[in-house]
Amino acid sequence: MSQSVEPRSGAESADIDGTEETTDRDDPIAEHADASAADAGTDVDGAGAGAGTADGDRFTFDDLSVVMGTYNEEAAIGTVLEDIERVTGGRAEVVCVDGSSDRTPEIAREHGATVIEQEPQGYGVAVREAILTPDRPVVVTTDCDDTYPMERLPAFLEAINDGADVVSGDRLYHGAETMPAFNRFGNHAFAAIASLLMGTRVHDTTTGMRAYRREVVESIDWTENTGLSAELLIRPLVRGYDVRELPIAYGERAGETKLDPIEGGAAIAKSIVTVCLEERLRQL
Ligand SMILES: Nc1nc2c(ncn2[C@@H]2O[C@H](COP(=O)(O)OP(=O)(O)OP(=O)(O)O)[C@@H](O)[C@H]2O)c(=O)[nH]1
Numbered sequence: 001m002s003q004s005v006e007p008r009s010g011a012e013s014a015d016i017d018g019t020e021e022t023t024d025r026d027d028p029i030a031e032h033a034d035a036s037a038a039d040a041g042t043d044v045d046g047a048g049a050g051a052g053t054a055d056g057d058r059f060t061f062d063d064l065s066v067v068m069g070t071y072n073e074e075a076a077i078g079t080v081l082e083d084i085e086r087v088t089g090g091r092a093e094v095v096c097v098d099g100s101s102d103r104t105p106e107i108a109r110e111h112g113a114t115v116i117e118q119e120p121q122g123y124g125v126a127v128r129e130a131i132l133t134p135d136r137p138v139v140v141t142t143d144c145d146d147t148y149p150m151e152r153l154p155a156f157l158e159a160i161n162d163g164a165d166v167v168s169g170d171r172l173y174h175g176a177e178t179m180p181a182f183n184r185f186g187n188h189a190f191a192a193i194a195s196l197l198m199g200t201r202v203h204d205t206t207t208g209m210r211a212y213r214r215e216v217v218e219s220i221d222w223t224e225n226t227g228l229s230a231e232l233l234i235r236p237l238v239r240g241y242d243v244r245e246l247p248i249a250y251g252e253r254a255g256e257t258k259l260d261p262i263e264g265g266a267a268i269a270k271s272i273v274t275v276c277l278e279e280r281l282r283q284l
């Protein structure tokens, strides 16, 4: 597949405030993606010739890597990897960057995942390694805690095939009732601050589930740790890539959180302000 992922100029295609063509929360792409999710795999599961590698072809699950940081997630990893296998027919590659002291890496290997061992140094250090490891053309990030809906992988791939460079799962659209109230409040506040600073409305800046064209993750230098998720949305958006939000359900976390809400929240707020200002300055 040789679609250009050069950023478009200005806000034309990066606008996700709903005033432009495809990015409104109720827009046709989101609805289309919702519909395709209900029919997991029919449109994107890879019957197409060339498996998305030839010019003009669509990406399939053979072109997809699902990547995650894993840190003592033995309560969830089996379910998450089984869901990915079921939804993609075992065709997506799975990469876990692991810092666990429990059985997480053994379980991951038993499910056929590639496991990269790394001392635990925080979310962003692990996820940066995870997104840069595979060489498949589409990378999806998730948390390994059973909160994100793997059955929506077809919808994410569909939006990439529709031309998106980044597809960002919006947990807050459906209310995120399973999210602790403090976190939910914080996530709304982060999205409001980022929107103000970027001049473009976004609704969930800290989601862990996104799809990226490989060229996007490779063309930007990532600097943040706890705030990496916000950075992975903000830098491509301000640079004019086609970034779209896709409403997703959000489940109850299995196992213990790895994020301290106060300390982590402060780090994320700092990352949002720093990254937004850096990107706005870069535009001058
Ligand atoms: N390898 C590695 N993975 C990490 C590290 N910190 C967090 N993770 C993983 O990154 C993902 C996100 O961490 P979570 O604890 O779910 O953080 P969160 O989503 O902000 O918080 P929750 O509301 O509890 O889900 C999980 O899959 C963690 O296992 C780390 O230092 N090293």
Ligand SMILES: [Mg+2]
Pocket: 143, 144, 145, 147, 208
């Ligand atoms: Mg999580």
